[in-house]
Amino acid sequence: MFLQTIVNGLLLGALYAIVGMGLSIVFGTMRIVNFAHGQFVMAGMYITYTLFTAFGLDPYVSALVSFVLCFLLGMAVYRVAIHRIIRGPEMNHILLTAGIGLMLTNLAQMVYNTNQLTINLSYSHRDLVFGGLRINIAYLISFLIAAVVAALLFWFIMKTETGRAIRAISQNAAAAALSGIHVTRVTMLAFGLGIAVAGVAGTLLLPIHYVDPSVGDAFSLLAFIIVVLGGMGSILGSAIGGLLIGVIAQLASYYLGQSYSDVLTYVVFLLVLLFKPSGLLGRSRV
Amino acid sequence: MKRLRAWILPILVLILFALIPFTASFYYQQIFFYIFLFAGVGFAWNLVGGYAGQLSLGHAAFFGIGAYAYALLAPHIGTGPAVLAAAVLSTVSAAPIGLICFRLRGPYFALATIAVAQLLLVLATNQFKGLTQGAAGLLVQGMVPDPSLYYWVALGFMVVAFAVTALLATSKTGYYLMAIREDEDTAQTVTINTPLYKLYALLVSALLTGVGGSIFAANLGTIQPNDVFSAAISNQVVFLAILGGAGTLYGPLVGAFILEFASDWLKNSVANVTWLGDANAFAFFLYGLLIVLVVMYMPAGIVGTVAKWRKGRAAHVHAQRTTAGV
Numbered sequence: 001m002f003l004q005t006i007v008n009g010l011l012l013g014a015l016y017a018i019v020g021m022g023l024s025i026v027f028g029t030m031r032i033v034n035f036a037h038g039q040f041v042m043a044g045m046y047i048t049y050t051l052f053t054a055f056g057l058d059p060y061v062s063a064l065v066s067f068v069l070c071f072l073l074g075m076a077v078y079r080v081a082i083h084r085i086i087r088g089p090e091m092n093h094i095l096l097t098a099g100i101g102l103m104l105t106n107l108a109q110m111v112y113n114t115n116q117l118t119i120n121l122s123y124s125h126r127d128l129v130f131g132g133l134r135i136n137i138a139y140l141i142s143f144l145i146a147a148v149v150a151a152l153l154f155w156f157i158m159k160t161e162t163g164r165a166i167r168a169i170s171q172n173a174a175a176a177a178l179s180g181i182h183v184t185r186v187t188m189l190a191f192g193l194g195i196a197v198a199g200v201a202g203t204l205l206l207p208i209h210y211v212d213p214s215v216g217d218a219f220s221l222l223a224f225i226i227v228v229l230g231g232m233g234s235i236l237g238s239a240i241g242g243l244l245i246g247v248i249a250q251l252a253s254y255y256l257g258q259s260y261s262d263v264l265t266y267v268v269f270l271l272v273l274l275f276k277p278s279g280l281l282g283r284s285r286v
Numbered sequence: 287m288k289r290l291r292a293w294i295l296p297i298l299v300l301i302l303f304a305l306i307p308f309t310a311s312f313y314y315q316q317i318f319f320y321i322f323l324f325a326g327v328g329f330a331w332n333l334v335g336g337y338a339g340q341l342s343l344g345h346a347a348f349f350g351i352g353a354y355a356y357a358l359l360a361p362h363i364g365t366g367p368a369v370l371a372a373a374v375l376s377t378v379s380a381a382p383i384g385l386i387c388f389r390l391r392g393p394y395f396a397l398a399t400i401a402v403a404q405l406l407l408v409l410a411t412n413q414f415k416g417l418t419q420g421a422a423g424l425l426v427q428g429m430v431p432d433p434s435l436y437y438w439v440a441l442g443f444m445v446v447a448f449a450v451t452a453l454l455a456t457s458k459t460g461y462y463l464m465a466i467r468e469d470e471d472t473a474q475t476v477t478i479n480t481p482l483y484k485l486y487a488l489l490v491s492a493l494l495t496g497v498g499g500s501i502f503a504a505n506l507g508t509i510q511p512n513d514v515f516s517a518a519i520s521n522q523v524v525f526l527a528i529l530g531g532a533g534t535l536y537g538p539l540v541g542a543f544i545l546e547f548a549s550d551w552l553k554n555s556v557a558n559v560t561w562l563g564d565a566n567a568f569a570f571f572l573y574g575l576l577i578v579l580v581v582m583y584m585p586a587g588i589v590g591t592v593a594k595w596r597k598g599r600a601a602h603v604h605a606q607r608t609t610a611g612v
Binding site for chain 2: 033081084085088090091092093094095096098099100101102103104105106107109110113114213217221224225228257259262263266267269270273274277
């Protein structure tokens with residue numbers, strides 16, 4: 001059973017990993033303290049839910065729709081609001097994005113009410129059995145897509161010209177501007193990309209996790225926990241952090257009880273902040 | 287003379303507040319109860335978040351500890367001692383919380399305070415269910431015989447919280463805290479013991495917040511962990527202080543006034559508009575929009591912006607007089 005719990009943790013953790021990777025681009029790299037990250041995960045979940053109930057669209061197809069819509073939404077939010085305060089104190093980032101989060105949460109409540117919504121796929125209750133280990137098919141597909149998204153994101157940041165520009169801005173925005181990088185445009189793109197990844201994470205979570213207006217706040221905190229655990233500015237670190245939190249949460253919930261998975265997650269977070277603030281793979285910061 | 291003049295406005299406002307219960311209905315007395323209560327907690331937050339510039343997003347931790355300390359102890363030791371115990375316990379709990387969180391700066395401090403408050407929320411809901419009754423709720427013994435008297439309790443609390451923050455903010459400690467806000471490293475360089483002063487501000491802040499929590503619980507009559515430990519409480523305190531003006535003396539009161547009346551007006555006026563769906567959610571949507579607009583266009587808050595504007599005008603008048611040779 002121990003092994004089974006670890007496997008479940010890794011399957012869930014892969015989804016947490018891309019929730020964290022989205023924030024890693026926004027917070028770890030662009031230094032925008034986005035307290036509304038979880039609300040964009042929620043947006044992805046509601047987009048997927050709506051497409052599924054209205055048109056019967058398979059969630060793994062609507063991942064693309066989530067990506068595009070959240071990308072546009074993210075860039076718009078950046079251009080209209082965040083861009084104006086990005087050079088200001090971090091306190092203002094937090095307050096502004098918390099305000100945006102409050103708007104999104106309550107917009108969702110106005111449209112969808114507070115019900116916990118789930119979707120029922122034909123394959124969401126079927127398991128594959130590998131020598132005693134049971135693996136839910138919905139989890140497995142989400143896991144595989146999450147792995148592909150993570151790989152693509154890593155490739156984009158590390159190998160493309162735009163990715164290089166994003167990393168350059170994170171190291172020194174002024175020097176990046178002097179080398180001919182359009183800082184505003186690239187930052188907007190990076191923010192949009194981080195939000196788009198959050199939206200995809202929401203899509204992949206929906207077959208296995210309910211959605212209601214309150215999930216946004218929970219995922220926001222979770223995303224920060226993952227990014228800090230993995231290490232600031234390290235996208236790979238966030239992936240590992242997500243997997244780790246998934247395993248910790250599953251182990252705690254199996255051996256100690258459901259509510260302990262939150263308790264243990266917060267305790268691990270506080271311990272990491274205290275004793276290893278640079279995270280698992282992070283460089284020094286501040 | 288100038289010192290005397292500074293007292294005129296607060297005393298006039300206080301007389302006005304003292305007259306309200308004789309003319310207002312119980313409904314409005316309760317609205318004023320929440321204005322005073324949250325203004326008082328806002329004053330307390332302002333010491334840490336406004337003057338010292340440490341963005342605590344977890345003040346619900348102290349609020350909840352105060353509320354539960356009062357609720358659990360009042361039947362055994364009486365209401366007065368229970369409020370005292372709430373003050374002591376929330377202050378004592380602030381010491382380890384401060385020692386942990388103040389090792390971090392900026393957004394990491396804010397995140398740590400959220401994590402602490404969330405941790406307490408989960409613990410109070412599940413692990414300490416035997417003590418708190420969890421989500422089922424805990425009956426709270428009243429503080430005063432008549433519900434309308436809570437108006438006075440909250441008013442008294444606010445006056446005390448204001449006096450404490452005003453005294454601290456205008457003393458040497460207040461200037462040390464502001465120095466920490468402006469530049470912590472420089473403050474340290476000029477030999478200010480920054481960890482000590484930050485902790486001092488947090489202890490005073492937690493004491494007042496804990497008392498606020500106990501009054502809140504007594505007025506409500508029954509509490510669940512979600513009423514007092516939730517992020518909604520932490521956020522409300524922060525937002526009203528920011529709206530009024532963080533780091534200004536009167537900011538939290540102005541912010542609490544506007545937020546309470548605006549949300550009351552909104553809830554009543556959109557309650558029958560069906561196409562909006564949930565009227566409460568619509569009110570909170572506008573609340574979020576207000577925060578966004580304030581941060582974008584008026585980050586100093588209402589009081590801070592007015593003060594800046596007046597300072598600018600005074601400088602302008604002064605310049606005109608000097609050039610005119612007056």
